[in-house]
Amino acid sequence: MKIVGIETIPVRVPIHPNIAIKSGRGGQHSLSPFLLVKVRTDDGIVGLGEASCTPRWSGEDQVTAKHFIDQYFAPALIGHDPTNIDECGKAFHPTIAGNPFTKAAVEMALWDIAGKAAGKPVYELLGGKVRDSVATKWSVSGREPDKAAEIAREAIAKGFKKMKVKVGIDPESDVARVKAVREAVGRDIRIGVDANGGWRNVETAVNVINHLDEHDIYFVEQPVPQGDIAGMALVHGRVHLPIIADESVYTLQDARNLAHAKAADVFSIYVGKAGGIRCAKRICDFAESVGLSCTVGSNLEMGIGSAAMIHLAVATSGIHPDVFPCDIIGPMFYEDDLLAEPLPIKGGEARAPEKPGLGVELDDAKVEKYRVR
Ligand SMILES: [Mg+2]
Structure with missing residues (x-):
């Protein structure tokens, strides 16, 4: 199996205003702009990932996360076996010095693929x-x-x-x-x-x-x-x-x-x-x-x-x-x-969800509803 492409989808879902987190880090966390990631493979398995794009926390936002995936991580990963997560990490992690949240989004999609391919939940x-x-x-x-x-x-x-x-x-x-x-x-x-x-x-x-x-x-x-x-x-x-x-x-x-x-x-x-x-x-x-x-x-x-x-x-x-x-x-x-x-x-x-991989699937209509255009 080989990675053939990575799709990214920026979304923004509102947080219940009553419980939104205000902290010693400053500001209030009331909207979450996240980036969804779909890693596609040549045999049709799609792995899902999610990057938390909270600039105050991570120094990343939806634009930078998408940019680094499109310009650095995808070219480094296309053609690699997604189930060999260590090798994939060696291929894409060093292409950028920081940005762990964006790296994590791609890596969790690889675990999702590996689990789906093996028919096992990721915890196994x-x-x-x-x-x-x-x-x-x-x-x-x-x-x-x-x-x-x-x-x-x-x-x-x-x-x-x-x-x-x-x-x-x-x-x-x-x-x-x-x-x-x-x-x-x-x-x-x-x-x-x-x-x-x-x-x-x-x-x-x-x-x-x-x-x-x-x-x-x-x-x-x-x-x-x-x-x-x-x-x-x-x-x-x-x-x-x-x-x-x-x-x-x-x-x-x-x-x-x-x-x-x-x-x-x-x-x-x-x-x-x-x-x-x-x-x-x-x-x-x-x-x-x-x-x-x-x-x-x-x-x-x-x-x-x-x-x-x-x-x-x-x-x-x-x-x-x-x-x-x-x-x-x-x-x-x-x-x-x-x-x-x-x-x-x-x-x-x-x-833990018990289905193979991360065990979750997206509701496409909801994704479209909250997609940032
Ligand atoms: Mg804390």
Whole structure:
């Protein structure tokens, strides 16, 4: 089997305005401009992929993602056997220095083809299930306290028992928001916080964390900006809560540097940030080898991207969702779903589709409805 072409489709699906994420990274995530990818083969199998194009996060948008696929990745891949994913990676990854989210979209389509060709779900190609389902948590937007409390109550109604609250916006409102959420959800719900690097230095981070801890939080995600590994290590040394690195860990080398600096206990891994399922799994395997944990984070992926995350999470022992639940909740944020059949995702739990490949198909009418022209 050989790759004969790659088609790209820019889409934009609205997010429910009530739950749209406002975070320490600035701005509000209310529309998701994504790029769908179809990798075509000479024997008719089509692999599906999805690139998260959130410039504030990834430095990529729909125009750049399409450009790099058309001009660099497709020419490097045409003629290759798509089921040889390692060889394909060697052919197309080095053609561009960065752009992991776009690389991940193409790579997940290769896994989809390999699974469809073998008649097996992707998790089987990754070594098989280590768990039947993946525990997930809700993400409470960094809104005013009353609004955050209302979102948290709705999350419980959806079935979530764990959640994280966005902080890192400003210290005073961060504490007020977490206090309001704690009062709204009671003592039995576990709450973590995600600062998205929004606390500007170590002193601020440690101070705010100590105040937040009065409201019984159980982890802190990305307390300081992404490049500040030394700062994260100082925070890690001064607070007793587990520290999750998210924006600071894209590559295996990032994970090695964080582990060496003793800067984090947990890595938040995305298929997109890592540049694909293969690289994401390598980071998880490394973390496990040095006694650290992983969870799966999110850019509010839609159906295809979320499916890739679930296959990774059910097949990777270095991911520990029971302790640090994953953020595989993207599809719950959207006003519509582009999949022909929705993923088996509900409040607090995600399951892998059981059909071959990623196990998802697009609803073509919906794709046309949300296509960006
Ligand atoms: Mg995060």
